[in-house]
Amino acid sequence: MIPLVVAAEVRGTDAPFVVRLTATAETPDDALLRRTDPSTLVISHGRTRARIAGSDPSPFLGDIVLLDPARSTMQRLIRAGSRHNTFLVTERCDQLCVMCSQPPKKTHHDNFIHYERAALLAPKGAVLGFSGGEPTLYKRELFSLLERVHAARPDLRFHVLTNAQHFSREDIPFLSSSAGRTVQWGVPLYAADADLHDQIVGKDGAFRALLDGLAVLGQAAANVELRTVLTTMNASALPRLAHFVTRLVPFAAPWAIMQLERIGYASNRWNELFFDSSANFVPIAEAIDIARLSEVSTLLYNFPLCTVPPVYRALAPATISDWKNKFLDTCEGCSLRSSCGGFFAWHTDQAYLRLERQ
Ligand code: SF4
Numbered sequence: 544m545i546p547l548v549v550a551a552e553v554r555g556t557d558a559p560f561v562v563r564l565t566a567t568a569e570t571p572d573d574a575l576l577r578r579t580d581p582s583t584l585v586i587s588h589g590r591t592r593a594r595i596a597g598s599d600p601s602p603f604l605g606d607i608v609l610l611d612p613a614r615s616t617m618q619r620l621i622r623a624g625s626r627h628n629t630f631l632v633t634e635r636c637d638q639l640c641v642m643c644s645q646p647p648k649k650t651h652h653d654n655f656i657h658y659e660r661a662a663l664l665a666p667k668g669a670v671l672g673f674s675g676g677e678p679t680l681y682k683r684e685l686f687s688l689l690e691r692v693h694a695a696r697p698d699l700r701f702h703v704l705t706n707a708q709h710f711s712r713e714d715i716p717f718l719s720s721s722a723g724r725t726v727q728w729g730v731p732l733y734a735a736d737a738d739l740h741d742q743i744v745g746k747d748g749a750f751r752a753l754l755d756g757l758a759v760l761g762q763a764a765a766n767v768e769l770r771t772v773l774t775t776m777n778a779s780a781l782p783r784l785a786h787f788v789t790r791l792v793p794f795a796a797p798w799a800i801m802q803l804e805r806i807g808y809a810s811n812r813w814n815e816l817f818f819d820s821s822a823n824f825v826p827i828a829e830a831i832d833i834a835r836l837s838e839v840s841t842l843l844y845n846f847p848l849c850t851v852p853p854v855y856r857a858l859a860p861a862t863i864s865d866w867k868n869k870f871l872d873t874c875e876g877c878s879l880r881s882s883c884g885g886f887f888a889w890h891t892d893q894a895y896l897r898l899e900r901q
Contacts, residue, residue, distance in 0.1 A: 544888045545866035551610060551617035555591035559611040561660040562588050564603050572664055576600045593617065607661045620661040627864035629672030630658040632685065636676045638706055639745030642774055642809035642816055647676055655684050662692045662699065670700045679709040686717050693722035704729040707756030708749065718763035727766040734780050735787035743776055761794055769795040773802055778818040781830035789837035798834055800827060802845040806889050821850035821897040831855060848883040849899050863887055877901050
């Protein structure tokens with residue numbers, strides 16, 4: 544796994560600050576990163592210094608980092624050359640999904656000011672993610688940040704993961720503005736049946752509120768990516784959900800069916816929740832076929848390619864973030880490896896019944 548937070552001894556300031564790590568420090572936003580002895584890297588920025596363990600600066604060069612003296616950490620907010628940079632807006636959430644990969648907390652640590660500064664320093668044309676918890680619990684702060692960053696950096700694009708339950712008609716001017724159009728809203732929808740959806744997200748009335756939010760997004764002609772995490776609870780309901788999406792959310796592009804991530808709550812209830820798509824792809828195939836007939840673009844996220852029948856493999860891009868991605872011994876020499884997304888780092892070998900090198 545690639546570490547996103549590194550222990551750092553920070554001197555010369557009490558306040559956290561964001562800098563870009565470079566070998567030459569040519570602008571005021573740059574900090575100089577160099578090796579001082581065989582096991583220490585030093586970051587210099589004006590009168591501040593930070594020390595991290597390591598012998599090779601190259602994995603960090605170009606990163607936009609948050610150095611925090613109080614926590615003695617260096618957080619890699621934007622890793623140079625990575626397509627998977629996401630800001631954690633909050634760990635608070637108003638749902639309690641049965642398979643939540645990041646179980647919510649009651650406290651909120653506000654990092655908007657640092658995320659804004661990091662976004663302004665992002666590489667040209669970068670796509671930056673915002674996730675939680677539920678980011679729109681801080682909707683005003685989030686919209687303001689996106690407006691300011693877009694004004695200064697119109698080249699950037701954003702992806703915000705949200706339960707869409709906090710949008711109202713008053714948000715349409717922002718959602719349909721030039722800043723709002725730089726955002727793709729990733730919205731989880733788990734079933735066409737209100738009771739089943741609410742049961743999966745652990746919140747009464749969530750389905751109803753989600754439909755209202757989707758209506759707002761639709762009216763604003765916002766970019767919506769629907770996300771359906773596959774579990775034993777909703778696998779057989781996928782074809783019905785496909786009909787629902789084609790009728791009521793046809794503007795979704797794409798509709799992503801996602802394999803389960805074995806972390807957080809899903810880790811505790813893995814045997815109960817994991818639906819082995821290598822042993823039974825039937826409801827997934829049926830759902831894809833229904834969506835395709837209505838020209839709703841459908842993708843499979845986090846599916847190892849050999850667990851997908853060949854005719855559907857083109858729909859399964861490599862989506863697992865680089866920092867938490869791995870391959871198994873089985874994958875050695877596989878002809879699909881270059882286009883396969885492999886596994887989450889916390890995956891265990893026994894999950895899929897059929898896993899075959901191609
Ligand atoms: S064997 Fe490994 S690399 Fe090949 S398709 Fe399966 S998961 Fe992907």
